[in-house]
Amino acid sequence: xxxxxxxxxxxxxxxxxxxxxxxxxxxxxxxxxxxxxxxxxxxxxxxxxxxxxxxxxxxxxxxxxxxxxxxxxxxxxxxxxxxxxxxxxxxxxxxxxxxxxxxxxxxxxxxxxxxxxxxxxxxxxxxxxxxxxxxxxxxxxxxxx
Amino acid sequence: xxxxxxxxxxxxxxxxxxxxxxxxxxxxxxxxxxxxxxxxxxxxxxxxxxxxxxxxxxxxxxxxxxxxxxxxxxxxxxxxxxxxxxxxxxxxxxxxxxxxxxxxxxxxxxxxxxxxxxxxxxxxxxxxxxxxxxxxxxxxxxxxxxxxxxxxxxxxxxxxxxxxxxxxxxxxxxxxxxxxxxxxxxxxxxxxxxxxxxxxxxxxxxxxxxxxxxxxxxxxxxxxxxxxxxxxxxxxxxxxxxxxxxxxxxxxxxxxxxxxxxxxxxxxxxxxxxxxxxxxxxxxxxxxxxxxxxxxxxxxxxxxxxxxxxxxxxxxxxxxxxxxxxxxxxxxxxxxxxxxxxxxxxxxxxxxxxxxxxxxxxxxxxxxxxxxxxxxxxxxxxxxxxxxxxxxxxxxxxxxxxxxxxxxxxxxxxxxxxxxxxxxxxxxxxxxxxxxxxxxxxxxxxxxxxxxxxxxxxxxxxxxxxxxxxxxxxxxxxxxxxxxx
Numbered sequence: 001x002x003x004x005x006x007x008x009x010x011x012x013x014x015x016x017x018x019x020x021x022x023x024x025x026x027x028x029x030x031x032x033x034x035x036x037x038x039x040x041x042x043x044x045x046x047x048x049x050x051x052x053x054x055x056x057x058x059x060x061x062x063x064x065x066x067x068x069x070x071x072x073x074x075x076x077x078x079x080x081x082x083x084x085x086x087x088x089x090x091x092x093x094x095x096x097x098x099x100x101x102x103x104x105x106x107x108x109x110x111x112x113x114x115x116x117x118x119x120x121x122x123x124x125x126x127x128x129x130x131x132x133x134x135x136x137x138x139x140x141x142x143x144x145x
Numbered sequence: 146x147x148x149x150x151x152x153x154x155x156x157x158x159x160x161x162x163x164x165x166x167x168x169x170x171x172x173x174x175x176x177x178x179x180x181x182x183x184x185x186x187x188x189x190x191x192x193x194x195x196x197x198x199x200x201x202x203x204x205x206x207x208x209x210x211x212x213x214x215x216x217x218x219x220x221x222x223x224x225x226x227x228x229x230x231x232x233x234x235x236x237x238x239x240x241x242x243x244x245x246x247x248x249x250x251x252x253x254x255x256x257x258x259x260x261x262x263x264x265x266x267x268x269x270x271x272x273x274x275x276x277x278x279x280x281x282x283x284x285x286x287x288x289x290x291x292x293x294x295x296x297x298x299x300x301x302x303x304x305x306x307x308x309x310x311x312x313x314x315x316x317x318x319x320x321x322x323x324x325x326x327x328x329x330x331x332x333x334x335x336x337x338x339x340x341x342x343x344x345x346x347x348x349x350x351x352x353x354x355x356x357x358x359x360x361x362x363x364x365x366x367x368x369x370x371x372x373x374x375x376x377x378x379x380x381x382x383x384x385x386x387x388x389x390x391x392x393x394x395x396x397x398x399x400x401x402x403x404x405x406x407x408x409x410x411x412x413x414x415x416x417x418x419x420x421x422x423x424x425x426x427x428x429x430x431x432x433x434x435x436x437x438x439x440x441x442x443x444x445x446x447x448x449x450x451x452x453x454x455x456x457x458x459x460x461x462x463x464x465x466x467x468x469x470x471x472x473x474x475x476x477x478x479x480x481x482x483x484x485x486x487x488x489x490x491x492x493x494x495x496x497x498x499x500x501x502x503x504x505x506x507x508x509x510x511x512x513x514x515x516x517x518x519x520x521x522x523x524x525x526x527x528x529x530x531x532x533x534x535x536x537x538x539x540x541x542x543x544x545x546x547x548x549x550x551x552x553x554x555x556x557x558x559x560x561x562x563x564x565x566x567x568x569x570x571x572x573x574x575x576x577x578x579x580x581x582x583x584x585x586x587x588x589x590x591x592x593x594x595x596x597x598x599x600x601x602x603x604x605x606x607x608x609x610x611x612x613x614x615x616x617x618x619x620x621x622x623x624x625x626x627x628x629x630x
Contacts, residue, residue, distance in 0.1 A: 007566070011187070011214055011557040012221065012349070038278045040590070063400070070396065077337040077389030080279045109279030116588040118561070119278045119347035119630060121392045122241050125399070125417045126217045144217070144241050144392070145348045145561065 003029040005037075006140070010126060014118065014143045021136040023061060023090035027068055027100055030139060031085035034069050034123070035106075037143060039082045040115035046082050048105040054085070057092075057099045061130040064090070064098045065139060069123040071104065082106045082114065118145040146188040152176070158211075158613035159546075162195060169199040169415070175206040177547060177613035182211050182605060185558065189215040190222075196415045197225050202232015202424075204489060204496060208547055210503050211609035212527070212556035212601060217241070218418030221502030224550040227424070229484060229497045233412065234429045235421035236402070236436075238499030240480035241395045243436055244443035245386030246317075247477055247504075247526035247553075249537060249622075250451060252458065253470035256356045256377035256625070262461050266354060267583050267626040269457045274352055274450055275344045276630035277587025282343030284449060291339045295327045298441030299448040299476075307452040314515050316476040317505060320444040326434035331397050334435075338390025338442055343449035345385050347591050347630025349554070351531060352383040352450070354626035361621035367521050367539055368620050371474055380622055381454055381471075382535055384528050385446060386480065391439035398432040424497055433482070440481060447476055474537070475515075475524035479504045479553035487548050498548050506540035506551035506616045514540070525616040527607055529555045531584065531627045532577060532597030536607040536618055543614030551615040555606050559599040568593040577627075586629040595629060 002019055009015025014037055018029035035042045054071045058064035068085075075081045083106035092098035109116075122144040130139040151166045155175075160183060162174035174194040176183060190213045197219055198207035204226045213222030218237020225238055259266065275281060286294065294301045299320025302308050313320045327335075345352055357378045362368050373380070387394075402420035406412040410423055422429040451473065455466035462469060482499045489496075507514050507523040514523045522540035529535045533555070540549060559567070570589025573596055577584050586592040604621075611618050 005562040007560060007563050009560050009562060011560045012216075014561055066396075073389070074333060074337060074393075076279060077341065078333075078339075080281055080340075082279070111277065111279075111587065116278045117590050118588065118594070119280075121346075121348075121389060122396055124217050124241070128417075142217075 003033045010142045013145050017140050019138045023137055024088050026137045026139045027090055028085055028088040034072050034120055035084055037118050037120050040117060042084055045114055046084055047107045049107040050081055052104045054102045054104050057097055059097050061098055062128045064100055065130055066123045068100045073120055080108050082109045120145050148183050149191050158609050167195045170195055172198050172203050172206050174198055176209040177615060178211040179609040182609050187215045190220040193220040196419060197223060199415060200233055202228040204228055210552045212552040212554050212606045214556045218416055219501045223501045224503045225499040226496040226548045229424045232424060233421035234424045234433055234482060235419055236395045236399050237418040238501050239482050240501045241392045242386035243391035243439035243480055244478045245480040247384050247528050248447045249474040249526050250381040251372045251472055251474050252379045254379040255375050259379050263583055263626050266461050267585055270352060271585040271628050273453045273457055276628055277347050280344040281340040284342045286339055292327045294445045295438035295441055296325050297321055298444035302445050302448040308448045312473045315473040317478050322437035322440045324434055325437035325441050327438055329431040329435040330438050334390050334393035337393045338388060341388040342446050345630050346388055350385045350630050352628040353624050355380045355382055355622040355624055357620050357622055363618040370521050371524060373620055383450055387439040387443040390442050394435045394439045401428060477504050477526055500550055502553050503550045504553045506544045507549050508540045508542040508544055525551045527552050529603035530597040530600040531595055531624060533603050534621055534623045537620050538616040538618050541614060541617050547615050552606055552610045555600040555603040557599055558601055561594040564594045564596055564599040565590055568596040582624050584627045592629055
């Protein structure tokens with residue numbers, strides 16, 4: 001589930017490029033990128049003391065991605081939580097619309113324990129794309145920090 | 146990339162892109178910048194400003210400030226006056242961080258008095274003004290209290306002991322946008338923002354202790370009128386906004402406008418980040434009311450931060466804030482849309498002026514400028530990078546050409562990702578300490594991203610701002626202590 005921050009992305013913010021075999025992988029990668037932007041190495045430093053369900057819907061995969069990442073950002077501000085996304089599943093089609101399901105796991109942000117990064121405030125529509133490729137899917141999003 | 150070949154120079158610091166630059170432009174693009182700044186501007190700035198020129202109801206020009214760089218929808222440093230009767234309101238013309246702004250506070254302290262306790266001051270400020278990811282403020286507000294903050298802004302803070310009436314006098318709009326309606330705000334936005342009052346955030350937000358060196362005072366008389374009277378006088382400047390609350394308001398309405406603008410209002414846009422609704426529509430009015438709530442939350446945020454600053458200075462110097470003359474010079478927004486009256490081709494017209502990454506800059510004698518500044522013009526604050534310094538300017542009559550708008554910062558030139566690879570946070574902190582700037586940061590990665598070299602030359606931006614007639618330099622303020630998120 002590879003992703004990377006793009007060097008020549010939006011100067012004032014963070015642009016992320018992610019690829020995957022399917023939308024499940026791409027969305028999981030993007031969630032990992034958002035969490036990593038805020039807390040260094042979340043896979044090894046964020047404990048799973050809190051579990052929250054996430055279910056979002058949208059008419060298209062790109063808007064679905066924005067709403068999905070917004071869930072992580074919402075809990076960060078509203079409850080002070082850093083969350084990783086597990087079991088990400090994306091279903092749907094252009095006729096019925098799309099749904100993303102995941103379990104968000106994590107713990108309260110603790111500057112004594114976590115190495116803090118950027119405070120991601122929004123997933124934006126700038127340059128937003130979720131494209132089907134010959135060997136899977138590719139997505140690009142810019143995070144407002 | 147060189148600027149577009151269609152860009153024509155009008156005078157030393159004014160350029161125009163004609164409506165023929167791209168299909169659908171209703172007005173030209175007007176760029177206020179020197180030759181050097183224009184040559185180094187993102188090519189996206191011209192493209193985005195041309196997109197703004199296609200918005201329904203835009204009047205006179207889509208304007209670009211000297212510090213402009215790529216934004217979402219509008220460029221950052223973009224200004225658009227729109228006819229509220231026929232035109233639209235667009236969250237992309239205001240920014241996600243609604244009423245992100247600057248406050249400058251003066252003291253009667255001088256550098257020799259502060260230097261010995263600088264580290265203690267910065268450490269205490271860092272402790273009492275939460276910064277960085279997940280930072281929560283000390284104010285624990287009930288739902289009703291937060292509702293009151295959204296309606297009353299900084300006035301609520303002053304009424305509850307977090308500031309003085311004097312602070313309100315020197316805050317744009319008296320610290321309160323009058324049309325705020327919390328009913329227009331989602332529960333999700335309220336939940337995001339309720340614990341964030343009194344927090345700095347991260348990114349380019351900062352709290353800085355500065356010195357006004359005698360050699361950096363450009364206009365001694367105006368500086369005196371703004372309270373900068375002593376050699377090496379200490380000031381405090383901070384930059385922050387409406388935090389997650391404003392972002393949620395913007396995201397909510399961006400998505401709502403995307404749903405309704407074509408089927409309901411036959412509005413076509415060239416960039417989804419320019420999603421908009423007719424200003425006089427139910428959706429447009431609800432967003433305007435919600436945006437004003439976010440603006441008020443931001444005024445309250447800066448007011449509570451000032452309260453904390455007063456506490457810290459008072460504790461460290463064992464003197465009251467009054468005795469230290471810790472007073473607001475001015476608090477100014479740079480991400481808003483406001484209804485203002487302007488003269489257009491000899492006719493006085495009410496316009497909805499979108500300013501994104503642009504500061505209102507009213508000239509001398511104008512309504513809305515505090516009585517004490519009627520002769521000088523409204524103070525304008527251009528925040529620079531943590532290494533280089535910032536400027537205090539004043540509004541001018543000649544700024545009518547930009548609908549009384551001015552630059553707001555120095556503008557980034559390097560991406561955060563690239564800066565993080567090029568600079569090392571801890572090394573940068575040591576190097577800055579050696580140069581007399583003591584920095585505390587919630588994130589060393591974030592500190593690296595904010596290196597001075599990642600920004601435009603602040604002196605060039607301030608000079609261009611003055612050359613274009615948008616405002617006039619008073620003093621350059623040099624950092625000696627800084628808190629970053």
